[in-house]
Amino acid sequence: MLNAIWAVMILIAVFYGALTGRMSDVTNAALDSAGEAISLCITMAGVVALWMGLMEIATRAGLVAKLTRGIAPFLRFMFPKLPKDHPAGQYIATNIIANVLGLGWACTPAGLKAMEALADLEAERGNPDYLPDSSSVLPERAPKRTDGPGRDLPFGRNRRASSEMCTFLILNISSLQLIPVNMIAYRNQYGSSNPTAIIAPAIAATLVSTLTAIVYCKIKDHGSVIIQSGSRRRKGR
Amino acid sequence: MKALANLSDIIIPVLIFFIVGYGITSRVKVYEAFLKGARDGLKIVVDIVPTLIGLLVAVGMLRSSGFFDMLGNLLAPATEAVGLPAQLMPLLIVKLFSSSAATGLVLDVFRTSGPDSYAGLLTSILMSCTETVFYTMSVYFLAAKVTKTRYTLTGALLATLAGTVASVILAGRMV
Numbered sequence: 001m002l003n004a005i006w007a008v009m010i011l012i013a014v015f016y017g018a019l020t021g022r023m024s025d026v027t028n029a030a031l032d033s034a035g036e037a038i039s040l041c042i043t044m045a046g047v048v049a050l051w052m053g054l055m056e057i058a059t060r061a062g063l064v065a066k067l068t069r070g071i072a073p074f075l076r077f078m079f080p081k082l083p084k085d086h087p088a089g090q091y092i093a094t095n096i097i098a099n100v101l102g103l104g105w106a107c108t109p110a111g112l113k114a115m116e117a118l119a120d121l122e123a124e125r126g127n128p129d130y131l132p133d134s135s136s137v138l139p140e141r142a143p144k145r146t147d148g149p150g151r152d153l154p155f156g157r158n159r160r161a162s163s164e165m166c167t168f169l170i171l172n173i174s175s176l177q178l179i180p181v182n183m184i185a186y187r188n189q190y191g192s193s194n195p196t197a198i199i200a201p202a203i204a205a206t207l208v209s210t211l212t213a214i215v216y217c218k219i220k221d222h223g224s225v226i227i228q229s230g231s232r233r234r235k236g237r
Numbered sequence: 238m239k240a241l242a243n244l245s246d247i248i249i250p251v252l253i254f255f256i257v258g259y260g261i262t263s264r265v266k267v268y269e270a271f272l273k274g275a276r277d278g279l280k281i282v283v284d285i286v287p288t289l290i291g292l293l294v295a296v297g298m299l300r301s302s303g304f305f306d307m308l309g310n311l312l313a314p315a316t317e318a319v320g321l322p323a324q325l326m327p328l329l330i331v332k333l334f335s336s337s338a339a340t341g342l343v344l345d346v347f348r349t350s351g352p353d354s355y356a357g358l359l360t361s362i363l364m365s366c367t368e369t370v371f372y373t374m375s376v377y378f379l380a381a382k383v384t385k386t387r388y389t390l391t392g393a394l395l396a397t398l399a400g401t402v403a404s405v406i407l408a409g410r411m412v
Binding site: 005006009010012013014016017020022025026028029030032033034036037038040041044045048049050051052053054055056057058059060061062063108111112115116118119158159160161165166169170172173174175177179180182183186187189190191192193194195196197198199200201202204205206208209210211212213216217220 | 242244245246248249252253256257259260263265267270271272273274275276277278279281282283285286289290291292293294295296297298299300301302303304307331334335338340343344347348351352353357358361362363364365366367368369370373374376377378380381382383384385386387388389391392393395396397399400402403404407408410411
């Protein structure tokens, strides 16, 4: 994805610069921006190191684990059909708390684990899309590849996302965040008189997007419960 | 808005006080833990240096070529009607695909308009309440080997739209 975006940006810049006769500006911009990136990183390093240091204290004191347990009622509300103590629940909780605290490094691994665990859950539920397929080629080894960045899916069938997966991803993308650490660092670097002034409005805005996500998922979930309740009940939980 | 501004001022000191206080009462060696975390944080920043150089150079070149001005003038009538400065349009679109590429555009807004201008404040709030829709979806669904994503995209875009509208309203109240 980024390969294409970056290349397009560079190519357009040179092409358009040549068109408007601003090649010398483009040259200067390329050199200045490279230096600017370094000075930005120096400012950012301080803020990010401070935040990560505090988070390490919170982790060792058990605060992060406590928060992760604390959102269990919220998870039960958002994922009512997720069996209690299923590993997916733990990963989802870790991912959400890491998101809220701005712990980028902890979000993605937990999120990917959560998706894998949700796929296992579908297999446990007997969803045919997710069961190991013995009739044709081994799905993991199937050499079927379509071109395009990130789109080479090494499996034969079209798996349909479970409701839990949709809810989890929509929640994740609605990005509940407590302190926008990076934004504060950038604002500081570019001479804001009050870099942290955006914290409260950002929390308010993020609440709006997350509440929208919750309402949307609940409406969608409710619809699919009515349609699927017959088959679900027969298989048991 | 006054209350929100006050909350912004106190939240960081209160949070630091709470975390360090909680650490001490849980008998954590707080300073050692802090140093360990800070070291990890520095590693994270070092890792993103090449990314930032690459993207800031690309955005800087685009800006100086006059491409953004052309795009801005083209989009201005449509976007300014809803309170979005035209210069934010490239950002809104790129943000759906890549958050690091969006960072390059954010810094460009800060440099040209200043972080405390309407465009700067709106950018700050916007970036704090939205996530990279297409990137997240492709990576996460790849982990579960899912190809039919059902209503995920609609929901994600709806949440992003709601966050954008809220950001426009909130930023409008701040200037």
